[in-house]
């Protein structure tokens with residue numbers, strides 16, 4: 001999984017979590033990463049020097065419906081989240 005932060009104003013990260021919506025302000029505290037490595041710490045916003053990016057690899061070891069969220073406080077609560085289905 002590659003995360004590129006093309007946002008010029010905010011940090012963003014990535015996590016596939018065991019938590020389920022509704023997500024609160026501190027959504028990253030509602031549950032651990034669903035799989036080992038399914039987490040990218042928030043990365044800095046885009047600057048005039050370019051975009052920050054980070055990668056991770058993980059294996060989704062158990063079928064089910066999970067959610068991906070941005071772990072920056074408030075972002076998942078504002079909708080920066082979605083379903084992640086493993087079949």
Ligand SMILES: [Cu+2]
Nearest residue numbers: 012070072075
């Ligand atoms: Cu975010």
